[in-house]
Amino acid sequence: MTEPATASTTETGPIEPPIAATDQVQENVTSRRRWPALVVFLAIVWIVVVRVPLVLNAQNHLDSDLAVDGITLRDAVRGQWRWHYPATPYIGIPPILYSLPQSLIWGANPFTLVSGGTVAYLSLVVATFALTWVAFGRTAAAWGLLPLTFASTGVIWLSGRITGGHLSAVVWHAIAFLLLYLTLARGGLKYAIALGVWCGLGVYVDSMFLLTLSGLVPAAIGAWWSGGRSRRGLLAALVFVPAFLVGVAPREIGARVDPHNAYPQGFLTSFDTAVLINHVRLLGLDCLPRLIAGHRLPNLESDPAPLELGDPGPNDSPKDTNPLAIAVTVLVLVLFLAAIRAIADPDSSRGNLAANAVRWGLLISGAATLVAFVAYRDIFNPDNYRYLVDLLVLWSIGFGLTMRSLTRMGRGGLAIAVLCGSTMAVLMTLDTGRWYHQFGWVDSRGRPVRVPVDDLVLAWLNDHREVDSFLTGYWDAYRLTFLADRAVRGIPYPIYPNRFPEWSRALPGGHPQIVIARQYQRGGEYVERALRSGGEFLERGNRFYIISWP
Structure with missing residues (x-):
């Protein structure tokens, strides 16, 4: 009776497949395992x-x-x-x-x-x-x-x-x-x-x-x-x-x-x-x-x-x-x-x-x-x-x-x-x-370019280091606070959400030192209150002005 052909043997044990064939199979398996990681890696690099x-x-x-x-x-x-x-x-x-x-x-x-x-x-x-x-x-x-x-x-x-x-x-x-x-x-x-x-x-x-x-x-x-x-x-x-x-x-x-x-x-x-x-x-x-x-x-x-x-x-x-x-x-x-x-x-x-x-x-x-x-x-x-x-x-x-x-x-x-x-x-x-x-963030060859920040209000705030609190619109309150080169507190007009209410507590006089008004967030009554308190225009631009609030 013929033995099943599932495993050929000799006196010394099973006949091993050719080494080259084994290596080729192993190489194919390894390649299949590696290519997903390679594809994801290339995607990550490009992103x-x-x-x-x-x-x-x-x-x-x-x-x-x-x-x-x-x-x-x-x-x-x-x-x-x-x-x-x-x-x-x-x-x-x-x-x-x-x-x-x-x-x-x-x-x-x-x-x-x-x-x-x-x-x-x-x-x-x-x-x-x-x-x-x-x-x-x-x-x-x-x-x-x-x-x-x-x-x-x-x-x-x-x-x-x-x-x-x-x-x-x-x-x-x-x-x-x-x-x-x-x-x-x-x-x-x-x-x-x-x-x-x-x-x-x-x-x-x-x-x-x-x-x-x-x-x-x-x-x-x-x-x-x-x-x-x-x-x-x-x-x-x-x-x-x-x-x-x-x-x-x-x-x-x-x-x-x-x-x-x-x-x-x-x-x-x-x-x-x-x-x-x-x-x-x-x-x-x-x-x-x-x-x-x-x-x-x-x-x-x-x-x-x-x-x-x-x-x-x-x-x-x-x-x-x-x-x-x-x-x-x-x-x-x-x-x-x-x-x-x-x-x-x-x-x-x-x-x-x-x-x-x-x-x-x-x-x-x-x-x-x-x-x-x-x-x-x-x-x-x-x-x-x-x-x-x-x-x-x-x-x-x-x-x-x-x-x-x-x-x-x-x-x-x-x-x-x-x-x-x-x-x-x-x-x-x-x-x-x-x-x-x-x-302007890339040049004509596609190379990254870092564009300097062109914000006159931020420049003014950085130059006037005596100012540590200001009242302004929601946009500037937190943006200027984070971008300023020192610790300041931006407080939004009360009509806007106040993300840091603790900043408004214990302010001298009960209000910030200045009011910053932009073209789209003028401040209305708060500007008027600052002026009635003896405030003065500290800076005026085409799209903003800054007023002191004594």
């Missing part, structure tokens, strides 16, 4: 390089919210920690960690502050890649890097923000769905516990994470129901709840320890017909196109306006008729629609219960994001596109699935995928360079 001009010119694009982030960071470096960002109990303090290591080394300044936005964005890229890899495969994950690596100027702008860009919300969003997949695919209560703690922390870090839960929870319930309604699934839900409470506990503690909320009516909705119509218009023509393509419709404006950096006035970006802007907007929006179609296609996750749950969760969460945007009362202008940031995960995964479908069609499909991906990468890179160039 960092593209954001160098943004970091170098941090002082020029520093706004009031970013300045509050900077003041909080500076206090942390000095040892003063908070449970949450000043006067906002719904935004926890963890986002400070993006900038803290750099600040401990080089000091808390605009550059180390803004570099934290790049760290947050890189976290998003890695988390989304990992989610796509485990749920939809390596091909979709590799292609899905493209929209995040060669992102729109709108996304680049958000990656220069910390809390104002809500990057932490979308980082938590991606990792939450990754943990959901692991919980469903691998089982084990440890994943359910990790998911619960992570989701609780998400609500603590940024209340926008509730939009993630609006999709994640029904997706998990749907997966449990369609998967046979197992007792183990119920047990996972039971351990999820206390784990969630542990994660969200810092939010409740912080709200009790430091209850001051400068925005007590910050989450109101409006269902007035005129308001809803205006919000739909802002969503479809301004905010969503700006997030995905970097240009608003129909005039293709690319925000912010170059002449209004560091200015609280209205953002009147000029109409853009450059063919590059047209090409970028058309191509990227078409690809975005294709991405939504791909992730909505049941075939993209057929036979994979966990991946199907992720797909449905992302779709429901995305729909909830759009509905919340339209219903949210405080939607006023294109800058509100930051509330749509969770859609970046949907965009990345959907793009990866679209390209994966094309590559499965043979050589022709692969050629189309390569053409689409390379064209988008080239166009977005050129558009980014043109965007930077309008600010």
Whole structure:
């Protein structure tokens, strides 16, 4: 009887395969293991390089919210920690960690502050890649890097923000769905516990994470129901709840320890017909196109306006008729629609219960994001596109699935995928360079340029070292405080939210030393009160004046 041919042997033992063949197999396995890390590494390098001009010119694009982030960071470096960002109990303090290591080394300044936005964005890229890899495969994950690596100027702008860009919300969003997949695919209560703690922390870090839960929870319930309604699934839900409470506990503690909320009516909705119509218009023509393509419709404006950096006035970006802007907007929006179609296609996750749950969760969460945007009362202008940031995960995964479908069609499909991906990468890179160039942040060869801050009010404040407190608009109160070359206290007019109420206490005479009035934030009665008290004009410019307040 013939022996099975499963293992050839000799007197001395099994016959080993040729050494060269073994080495070749091992080399192939090693290459397969290394290429994902190489692809992610190259993406990270490019993302960092593209954001160098943004970091170098941090002082020029520093706004009031970013300045509050900077003041909080500076206090942390000095040892003063908070449970949450000043006067906002719904935004926890963890986002400070993006900038803290750099600040401990080089000091808390605009550059180390803004570099934290790049760290947050890189976290998003890695988390989304990992989610796509485990749920939809390596091909979709590799292609899905493209929209995040060669992102729109709108996304680049958000990656220069910390809390104002809500990057932490979308980082938590991606990792939450990754943990959901692991919980469903691998089982084990440890994943359910990790998911619960992570989701609780998400609500603590940024209340926008509730939009993630609006999709994640029904997706998990749907997966449990369609998967046979197992007792183990119920047990996972039971351990999820206390784990969630542990994660969200810092939010409740912080709200009790430091209850001051400068925005007590910050989450109101409006269902007035005129308001809803205006919000739909802002969503479809301004905010969503700006997030995905970097240009608003129909005039293709690319925000912010170059002449209004560091200015609280209205953002009147000029109409853009450059063919590059047209090409970028058309191509990227078409690809975005294709991405939504791909992730909505049941075939993209057929036979994979966990991946199907992720797909449905992302779709429901995305729909909830759009509905919340339209219903949210405080939607006023294109800058509100930051509330749509969770859609970046949907965009990345959907793009990866679209390209994966094309590559499965043979050589022709692969050629189309390569053409689409390379064209988008080239166009977005050129558009980014043109965007930077309008600010003067890159030269004609694309090399980063650091533009000096040209602010006469800041220069005056730095020259008059006897001044340590001032009353002004919300924009200047915190921006000038953070940019000044010494310790000063900027207090906003009482009509604005006061993020640091402790600064207003125990002031000599009960008021700041001077009033700073800008073109768009004049101060009205407070200027008059200073003048009636014997105040004098200390400085006058075309767009500002400074008055003493005895």
